[in-house]
């Protein structure tokens with residue numbers, strides 16, 4: 001084991017051993033160096049070599065060139081590999097790919113971890129984000145489930161709101177989330193605006209409800225629409241679709257029509 005002065009990095013190196021998957025990055029020890037690549041590139045022999053500094057730009061954009069506002073989103077581009085020649089370079093590489101994650105990971109191992117829950121976090125908000133305090137527990141829980149779904153974020157959510165459990169480690173990755181992020185805060189603002197909007201009542205058959213439900217699930221498929229991740233003004237934004245699905249499922253329960 002390589003001993004380094006940084007206790008967070010030291011703990012990380014102890015846990016990872018000879019090989020580890022961190023978010024979507026496969027890290028393999030090769031003598032005194034570490035090789036990093038996308039986990040889906042494990043068997044790819046034609047990877048482009050990149051420097052540690054290049055990883056910052058790789059983390060900024062998807063393979064389609066869209067900006068990644070959330071670096072823990074499961075859309076890291078593949079096709080590259082990088083070598084860290086020492087522990088400091090490995091730390092720099094991971095901080096480019098998943099900023100601040102080694103320190104957060106270390107903090108998450110403390111007992112208890114330094115978590116900031118939804119109410120504590122939003123009670124500090126002023127200006128345009130003060131409105132996020134107005135979501136009740138049920139609304140906030142629904143919004144959080146839609147926003148932090150494994151389809152959108154690989155971080156294990158340690159923080160909660162009343163009535164909602166933290167993420168289970170097996171559902172996410174080794175990345176830790178200790179407090180709501182900027183994307184969630186923006187989504188919470190939009191969710192409250194949606195709650196405040198005019199309501200129209202609708203009687204709907206189980207069959208039609210099933211069609212709506214299935215259509216929303218289809219629209220959630222990654223290839224269905226190319227919409228900027230944090231553009232919550234677009235009704236087809238995947239997190240907004242997820243929010244509607246959460247509400248439908250909580251309001252009506254299972255929406256599968258009975259077979260005739």
Ligand code: SF4
Pocket residue numbers: 072147148153154155156157177178179180181182183184
């Ligand atoms: S708040 Fe949710 S979406 Fe944001 S980093 Fe944490 S788990 Fe991911």
